[in-house]
Amino acid sequence: MYPLFSAIDMNKELFSYAKSTVDRLHFPLPVKVVMIDLDGTLLDTAEDLALAANLMLRELGRPEHSVATIKSYIGKGIQRLVKRALTGDLNAEPEPQLLEVALPIYKKHYAENVHVHTKPFPGVKEGVELLRKAGFRLACITNKSESFTLPLLRATGFHDYFEIILSGDSLPKRKPDPMPLTHICKYFNVQPHEAVLMGDSLNDATAARAAGCHVFCVPYGYNEGRDVRELDCDAIVPSLVEASQLIVKATPQ
Ligand SMILES: O=C(O)COP(=O)(O)O
Ligand SMILES: [Mg+2]
Structure with missing residues (x-):
């Protein structure tokens, strides 16, 4: 566990607090690339994911679930969400035939309801604007399938902020594997420590650590029902x- 700021600690003194309590890292961190997670970080998608489920x-x-329960099922992509919704369990496997029938039904409903209640979390629009104005290269990395990611980013007006968007099915591996982050670093020709991922879950933190990138977490997301401070x-x-x-544009070497 290595959280430097909690939502409670955060106030106007944020920056001086950061400098006085951190010896491992020096803030603001010099980075060139900012990677942003979608579900639970950029957009509050839980209600529409629950609606479709x-x-x-x-x-x-089959028995339905509360939005709060389905929130805890978000994080490892659609197939895992459907498995969890069918079994009411984070790790259980449904009958393969049931999953085969359920998946296309889920995808049909989510395609029809991808942008009903979904909206950006507070501070997202302003934050992304600030990051763009500061000159960071922006990427989106999500475990959501591309067929939902792209329409949703277009509908919410975020699509064109990102120079590259990687979804859960864009590459052979997705978060928590470091592959999408490593891919982004290569794409921008930067070292891993010159990139930061902003996310909401263990999948983001694990992927970023494995890739050697920095990672900041927001406390308002999903994190599969766990406390972000873990x-x-x-x-x-x-x-x-x-x-x-907490970041500053790194100057070219
Ligand atoms: O699709 C999911 O389950 C989670 O997607 P995320 O990586 O954008 O949080
Ligand atoms: Mg997320």
Whole structure:
């Protein structure tokens, strides 16, 4: 566990607090690339994911779940979300035939409801604007399938902020594997320590550590129902606005 700021500690003194309590890292961190997670960091997608899951369960004649329960199922992509919704368990495996029937039903309902209640979290628009104005190269890394990621980013107006968008099915491996982060670093021709991932879950923290990138976490996301303070990250920031204050554009060598 390595949180430097909690939502409670965060106030106007944030920056001096950071400098006085950190000896491993010196803030603001010099980075060139900012990678931002989608579900639970950029966009509050839980209600629409729950809507689609419950429409699927209803169609299959199975018990529905609360939005809070389905929130804890978000994080490892659609297939895992459907498995969790079918079994009511984070790790259980449903009958393969049931999963085969359920997955296309879920995808149909989510495609029809991808942007009903979904909206950016507070500070996201402002934070992304600040990051862009400061000259960081921006990337989006999500475990969401590309067929939902792209329409959603377009509908919410965030698509064009990102120079590269990697979804859960863009590469052979997704978070918590470091592959998407390593891919982004190569794409921008930067070293891992010149990039920071802003995310909300263990998948983000694990992927970033494995890739050698910095990682900040927001406390308002999903994290599969776990407390964000359990995560090994460089900072827990209340929003992307504070996150933007903890980094500075690294000058080319
Ligand atoms: O699709 C998911 O389950 C989570 O997606 P995320 O990586 O954007 O949080
Ligand atoms: Mg997330």
